Amino acid sequence: MARCVNTIAASRGSATAPQTTAKFERYDGVMKAMHWATLLLVAAAYAVIWSNSAAVTKEQSAVLVQVHRSLGVTVFVLTIAWHGGRGPSCLTFRPTLPAIQIMAARATQYLLYALLLVQPILGMLHSIALGARIDLFFVIELPAIIGRDQVLSKIAISAHEIVANLMLFVVAVHAAAALFHHLVRRDGVMNAMLPGARF
Numbered sequence: 274m275a276r277c278v279n280t281i282a283a284s285r286g287s288a289t290a291p292q293t294t295a296k297f298e299r300y301d302g303v304m305k306a307m308h309w310a311t312l313l314l315v316a317a318a319y320a321v322i323w324s325n326s327a328a329v330t331k332e333q334s335a336v337l338v339q340v341h342r343s344l345g346v347t348v349f350v351l352t353i354a355w356h357g358g359r360g361p362s363c364l365t366f367r368p369t370l371p372a373i374q375i376m377a378a379r380a381t382q383y384l385l386y387a388l389l390l391v392q393p394i395l396g397m398l399h400s401i402a403l404g405a406r407i408d409l410f411f412v413i414e415l416p417a418i419i420g421r422d423q424v425l426s427k428i429a430i431s432a433h434e435i436v437a438n439l440m441l442f443v444v445a446v447h448a449a450a451a452l453f454h455h456l457v458r459r460d461g462v463m464n465a466m467l468p469g470a471r472f
């Protein structure tokens with residue numbers, strides 16, 4: 274992973290603002306690509322399923338649900354590929370951040386990964402137990418690895434709805450924290466994930 278030196282400017286207009294110099298690691302290209310691709314895929318999964326309520330015909334709705342399933346499975350595969358073999362990403366070398374913030378960032382990081390895996394699993398469980406096809410972008414059909422089970426299907430979709438809301442909340446907190454670092458602390462945390470960011 275590339276390393277670089279970051280000199281953080283004092284907050285605007287404050288004579289007493291601390292001048293800090295910190296060394297940061299920057300996420301490598303693969304991590305950045307995976308991160309922003311995940312954001313796009315997750316956003317698309319929400320957008321597609323929410324637009325389902327505007328579907329006029331059953332066929333339209335079936336297409337939207339199938340696209341939603343495909344996007345969700347892609348998120349699952351990407352998340353495994355994202356960290357498979359790469360090990361946990363060092364949440365960067367940040368001597369200026371208080372331990373509590375590093376712990377909060379770590380916790381959010383693990384929670385996000387857990388949600389990115391659990392949510393598609395619940396969606397797949399629901400669909401397969403319902404006896405529905407998972408037709409990946411209308412090209413490959415996933416095998417039904419379990420039989421029909423109405424109770425399991427209902428439990429899975431209820432959990433899927435709860436996790437969908439939880440994910441929205443965690444992502445909102447995560448994005449807000451990133452923006453806080455970028456706009457208020459101006460400490461380079463956001464730059465570590467921005468494409469082409471230089472220090």
Ligand code: HEM
Nearest residue numbers: 318319322338342345346348392393396397400407434437
């Ligand atoms: C990151 C991945 C995913 C996210 C963020 C996500 C999100 C959502 C959301 C927000 C809903 C609407 C819930 C509601 O009505 O309140 C939903 C419904 C649903 N999801 Fe997912 N989902 C994901 C992955 C999957 C996967 C992988 C599958 C199946 C292979 C799946 C199958 C479904 C199905 C069948 C519904 C119900 C559609 C309907 O009949 O209205 N989802 N999902």
Ligand code: HEM
Nearest residue numbers: 311312315362364378382385386444448451462463465466
């Ligand atoms: C506007 C939206 C977003 C912004 C501004 C953003 C920004 C960032 C930044 C700056 C980091 C680096 C944090 C650090 O090193 O401490 C990061 C890491 C991460 N983000 Fe996001 N993010 C956004 C959306 C998302 C979404 C939608 C997901 C997934 C649902 C996500 C998942 C992650 C994960 C898992 C990491 C940890 C990467 C690692 O170190 O292993 N982010 N994000």
